[in-house]
Amino acid sequence: MTGTARIAVLTSGGDAPGMNAAVRSVVRTAMANGAEAVAIRHGYEGLLDNDFVPMTLGSVGGILDRGGTFIGTSRSERMFTEEGLDHSAAVLAEQGVTGLIVIGGDGTYRAAEELHRRGVKVIGVPGTIDNDINATDTTIGFDTAQNTICDATSKVRDTASSHERTFIIEVMGRSCGMLALYAGLAAGADCILVPEVPWRIEDICASVSQGIARGKKHSIIVVSEGAAHAFGLAEDLTKACGHQVRAVVLGHIQRGGSPSAFDRTLASRMGAAAVEALLDGESGKAVCLQNADMALEELAKCYSHHHEMKRHIYDLAMVLAR
Ligand code: F6P
Numbered sequence: 001m002t003g004t005a006r007i008a009v010l011t012s013g014g015d016a017p018g019m020n021a022a023v024r025s026v027v028r029t030a031m032a033n034g035a036e037a038v039a040i041r042h043g044y045e046g047l048l049d050n051d052f053v054p055m056t057l058g059s060v061g062g063i064l065d066r067g068g069t070f071i072g073t074s075r076s077e078r079m080f081t082e083e084g085l086d087h088s089a090a091v092l093a094e095q096g097v098t099g100l101i102v103i104g105g106d107g108t109y110r111a112a113e114e115l116h117r118r119g120v121k122v123i124g125v126p127g128t129i130d131n132d133i134n135a136t137d138t139t140i141g142f143d144t145a146q147n148t149i150c151d152a153t154s155k156v157r158d159t160a161s162s163h164e165r166t167f168i169i170e171v172m173g174r175s176c177g178m179l180a181l182y183a184g185l186a187a188g189a190d191c192i193l194v195p196e197v198p199w200r201i202e203d204i205c206a207s208v209s210q211g212i213a214r215g216k217k218h219s220i221i222v223v224s225e226g227a228a229h230a231f232g233l234a235e236d237l238t239k240a241c242g243h244q245v246r247a248v249v250l251g252h253i254q255r256g257g258s259p260s261a262f263d264r265t266l267a268s269r270m271g272a273a274a275v276e277a278l279l280d281g282e283s284g285k286a287v288c289l290q291n292a293d294m295a296l297e298e299l300a301k302c303y304s305h306h307h308e309m310k311r312h313i314y315d316l317a318m319v320l321a322r
Contacts, residue, residue: 005033007026007098008038008039009039010043011104011127012073012075012103012107013107014129015068016128019141020060020066020069021064021264022103022127023103025268026275029276030275031056035279038054039055042071042072042074043076044088044111045078048087050095064264069103080111085111099121099122099278100123101122103271104125105128106128106132106133109133109299112284113284116283123278124302125274126287128140128141129172130142130179131176131178132174134301135290135297136287136290141259143263143266144263145179149169149186149254150183150186157218165244166219166221167246169230170223170249170250171254173226174226176196176224176226176307177194177227180194180227181224183222189220189221189222189317190220192223192321193224195227202240205237207219230247231249270294274287284298286299
């Protein structure tokens with residue numbers, strides 16, 4: 001790049017704990033390298049509406065430990081039109097932006113790829129609790145969301161044991177079962193339902209009954225929202241097992257809260273790696289965590305299919321749940 005680089009950053013799609021840490025890292029790394037930093041508010045909607053805010057070192061003070069995203073986010077339908085994409089590229093050129101960093105999930109990456117095709121220099125950073133982005137070992141927010149689910153599951157287990165009940169806990173993840181699988185394993189769930197693995201009500205019922213027969217005082221079933229809905233499943237299981245089954249939907253609680261140390265560190269490393277990639281002239285790529293190191297992969301590779309669920313982790317969870 002010639003002249004002063006002007007790096008813009010936005011967060012897009014569902015917020016994830018650690019997004020603030022990533023923005024902080026982008027701003028401070030850019031400034032440490034003599035570049036200007038600017039934030040775009042409310043994700044792609046703010047880009048379309050020219051909502052730019054200049055950043056200083058102080059603008060990103062006090063946000064490292066805060067959940068959500070202080071620059072705002074959105075799910076932008078306008079960004080998935082030719083007109084919206086052309087307009088966004090024009091806005092970035094008018095604003096003198098030499099490089100754009102987008103922090104979000106697969107929808108965010110798809111739009112970024114379109115901007116790249118229109119000549120915008122852009123790098124993606126994976127920010128989503130779903131951990132559904134291909135080519136990266138994990139995403140910003142996944143660790144914190146797992147901890148939130150574990151904490152909630154422990155609380156549900158207290159009441160489940162007291163009443164000797166079966167509970168279904170529905171967790172997020174869209175069509176990807178990573179969050180349910182890893183949180184279910186960490187929380188010691190008795191059964192985990194994910195979209196990637198077919199399941200039958202009879203098998204769940206048999207596993208609950210076996211647990212009761214060996215003296216278990218509770219059964220916790222963690223279900224990914226992409227596999228089944230908790231309330232419908234509770235009704236079906238109640239009929240199939242012959243005892244009352246309760247349901248809990250954790251919902252957006254999973255997206256909030258202070259990011260874990262892991263997510264803060266990951267976000268800090270990824271934000272810096274994204275700035276370095278832009279300054280090195282890279283574009284159309286996303287930062288990934290691969291075997292504990294930062295790597296760059298083509299954006300298209302990251303969103304073309306979901307992060308593949310490791311079957312042996314699922315099998316392990318099932319063995320330990322017995
Ligand atoms: O992608 C993150 C996520 O939290 C998914 O797990 C969930 O399906 C979705 O966003 C919910 O989106 P919204 O907040 O728009 O309802």
